[in-house]
Amino acid sequence: MPSASNSHALSMLLQKLQGIASLADAERRAIQSLPVHVQALQADQDIGRDGDMPNQCCLVVEGWAVRYKILGDGQRQILSFHVSGDIPDLHSLHIPVMDHSLGALTKATVAFIPHDSLRDVIQRFPGLAALFWRLTLMDAAVSHEWMTGMGRRSAYERLTHLLCELYLKLRAAGLADEHRCHLPMTQGDLADATGLSNVHVNRVLQAMRANGLITLRGHTLVIEKWDELVIVAEFNPLYLHQERRAVG
Amino acid sequence: MPSASNSHALSMLLQKLQGIASLADAERRAIQSLPVHVQALQADQDIGRDGDMPNQCCLVVEGWAVRYKILGDGQRQILSFHVSGDIPDLHSLHIPVMDHSLGALTKATVAFIPHDSLRDVIQRFPGLAALFWRLTLMDAAVSHEWMTGMGRRSAYERLTHLLCELYLKLRAAGLADEHRCHLPMTQGDLADATGLSNVHVNRVLQAMRANGLITLRGHTLVIEKWDELVIVAEFNPLYLHQERRAVG
DNA sequence: CGACACATTGACCAGACTCAAAGCTAGTGG
DNA sequence: CCACTAGCTTTGAGTCTGGTCAATGTGTCG
Numbered sequence: 001m002p003s004a005s006n007s008h009a010l011s012m013l014l015q016k017l018q019g020i021a022s023l024a025d026a027e028r029r030a031i032q033s034l035p036v037h038v039q040a041l042q043a044d045q046d047i048g049r050d051g052d053m054p055n056q057c058c059l060v061v062e063g064w065a066v067r068y069k070i071l072g073d074g075q076r077q078i079l080s081f082h083v084s085g086d087i088p089d090l091h092s093l094h095i096p097v098m099d100h101s102l103g104a105l106t107k108a109t110v111a112f113i114p115h116d117s118l119r120d121v122i123q124r125f126p127g128l129a130a131l132f133w134r135l136t137l138m139d140a141a142v143s144h145e146w147m148t149g150m151g152r153r154s155a156y157e158r159l160t161h162l163l164c165e166l167y168l169k170l171r172a173a174g175l176a177d178e179h180r181c182h183l184p185m186t187q188g189d190l191a192d193a194t195g196l197s198n199v200h201v202n203r204v205l206q207a208m209r210a211n212g213l214i215t216l217r218g219h220t221l222v223i224e225k226w227d228e229l230v231i232v233a234e235f236n237p238l239y240l241h242q243e244r245r246a247v248g
Numbered sequence: 249m250p251s252a253s254n255s256h257a258l259s260m261l262l263q264k265l266q267g268i269a270s271l272a273d274a275e276r277r278a279i280q281s282l283p284v285h286v287q288a289l290q291a292d293q294d295i296g297r298d299g300d301m302p303n304q305c306c307l308v309v310e311g312w313a314v315r316y317k318i319l320g321d322g323q324r325q326i327l328s329f330h331v332s333g334d335i336p337d338l339h340s341l342h343i344p345v346m347d348h349s350l351g352a353l354t355k356a357t358v359a360f361i362p363h364d365s366l367r368d369v370i371q372r373f374p375g376l377a378a379l380f381w382r383l384t385l386m387d388a389a390v391s392h393e394w395m396t397g398m399g400r401r402s403a404y405e406r407l408t409h410l411l412c413e414l415y416l417k418l419r420a421a422g423l424a425d426e427h428r429c430h431l432p433m434t435q436g437d438l439a440d441a442t443g444l445s446n447v448h449v450n451r452v453l454q455a456m457r458a459n460g461l462i463t464l465r466g467h468t469l470v471i472e473k474w475d476e477l478v479i480v481a482e483f484n485p486l487y488l489h490q491e492r493r494a495v496g
Numbered sequence: 497c498g499a500c501a502c503a504t505t506g507a508c509c510a511g512a513c514t515c516a517a518a519g520c521t522a523g524t525g526g
Numbered sequence: 527c528c529a530c531t532a533g534c535t536t537t538g539a540g541t542c543t544g545g546t547c548a549a550t551g552t553g554t555c556g
Contacts (some may be wrong), residue, residue: 015305021503033358041488051486053530067392069377069392069393069396071396071401071482072482073402075400076400077395077396077399077400079395079396091385091388091389094378094381094382094385095382095385095386095389096491097394097489098488099393099486099487099489100392121331123374126371126377129374129377130342132382133342133384134342134343136381136384136388137339137342137343137384138343139346139388140339140342140384140387140388140391141339141343143388143391143392143395144315144317144327144347144348144391145317145347146395147325147327147394147395147398148317148319148327150398150399150443151398151440152319152323152324152325152443153319153323153441154511154552155511155512156528176384186534186535187535188533188534192399194399195398195399195400196512196513197512197513198515198533198534198535199512199513199514199515199536199537200511200512202535202536202537203512203536203537216520231355234319234320236301238345238347239347240341241345241347268532323507335513402543402544403543403544419507434501434502434503435503435504436502444544445544445545445546446502446503446543447503447504447544447546447547448543448545449542450503450504450505451504451505451544452544466553
């Protein structure tokens with residue numbers, strides 16, 4: 001029988017899914033009765049490593065997770081940020097070997113769901129199969145936007161773009177106030193996500209503050225001028241494909 | 249009734265799928281009897297644009313296609329290269345609005361497959377659903393590798409890495425000889441794929457030639473020292489997830 | 497034979513990196 | 527409750543990878 005924390009974990013997933021599509025009762029019940037193993041993680045604790053062959057997926061319940069690659073010389077590239085309701089390694093369902101690592105960015109709570117259970121649910125509910133597929137595609141769309149930023153945008157544009165994205169992501173997860181949210185990552189993390197050095201991230205953030213676009217102190221981001229931020233970043237939220245959410 | 253060119257188009261898809269997984273007879277037949285509309289394209293002709301809501305997918309039969317984003321100032325970022333057997337916009341099956349464009353890089357032949365037919369096949373054959381899902385995940389894995397390159401690798405490493413990748417991609421599609429293949433893209437295209445300027449791509453390619461790694465003239469790439477190229481690029485083909493293929 | 501696109505070269509520039517040192521701040525243990 | 531510490535942020539100085547601009551080859555196609 002599902003414990004309180006198991007049920008809570010799965011309700012995070014339900015919330016995410018229902019932000020994207022409407023579920024039938026049977027689908028909702030199927031999700032809610034997935035077996036999960038809840039676990040608390042320390043900051044920086046790895047969840048899965050490059051080369052692993054996991055037999056379960058990781059649902060983020062609370063805190064932040066990141067996917068990242070480490071190069072031979074120790075450099076890190078962060079591939080994505082994940083919060084409550086996300087399943088960062090959903091791809092492992094169909095790609096057996098991990099080609100990057102997954103770790104907790106902050107102290108976090110995650111829930112592991114066995115691949116077998118997910119496959120079973122997907123088989124019984126084609127609508128959920130399509131929905132999970134869609135989640136992985138939304139993830140790819142974000143990757144494309146990051147690629148575009150790293151290839152063709154300036155450091156300033158790239159960071160403003162990332163802040164816009166993270167703010168909307170948190171809002172969609174119900175974790176942001178009006179133009180204000182908590183961002184626990186360090187400037188070094190932002191550097192590894194944007195392909196910059198931590199020193200340069202620091203200078204660019206100062207420039208953004210000097211221009212009155214944002215306030216960012218003690219890991220609290222306040223967006224002072226959303227409209228201007230969007231223009232500077234050339235930010236078009238379409239790529240987030242959060243159709244059922246108000247945006248802006 | 250299927251014409252010769254329709255059948256040929258679908259056999260390209262079959263070849264790709266069978267390079268990744270083994271298909272049951274019924275699955276093979278289902279693929280082979282998909283309705284397709286074959287079309288010849290000029291070089292640089294767009295197949296789908298940012299903002300479009302397609303109701304069909306595009307299978308590349310011959311030639312090269314690219315997915316790309318255009319920024320406000322006209323800069324282009326190429327997101328991926330596609331050859332025979334690829335379905336570059338398979339994601340459109342579950343993400344209605346295109347957040348990037350798709351175009352022919354060269355003179356090309358493509359085959360359009362209606363979403364409805366694909367959805368029908370997927371519904372009847374869960375194994376094919378998983379396989380198509382997997383194709384989109386393999387695509388995402390390549391995006392991650394590109395992101396890592398653009399964020400953390402030097403121009404030289406990035407280009408060697410891309411050449412390794414393209415060579416193996418062509419080999420998997422049966423379009424490469426031993427350490428030799430045809431690469432129709434211009435240096436400007438390579439620049440837009442790697443986030444560099446065309447001038448710098450030119451200089452880096454010259455350096456690679458000077459180091460005896462490759463020969464590249466008249467759009468024919470000859471890899472003179474595969475082992476060294478792999479070391480320079482820190483290239484690990486794992487991320488291509490071509491499990492059923494020999495590699496190297 | 498043009499015309500045009502692509503490749504190559506040179507000169508110069510700038511955005512971002514590196515290295516190193518100095519402030520901060522939150523968490524820890526006494 | 528305070529001092530200490532470790533990690534994070536900030537600053538400065540100097541460097542360098544890769545960009546820009548512009549001109550000149552080169553090749554291909556009608």
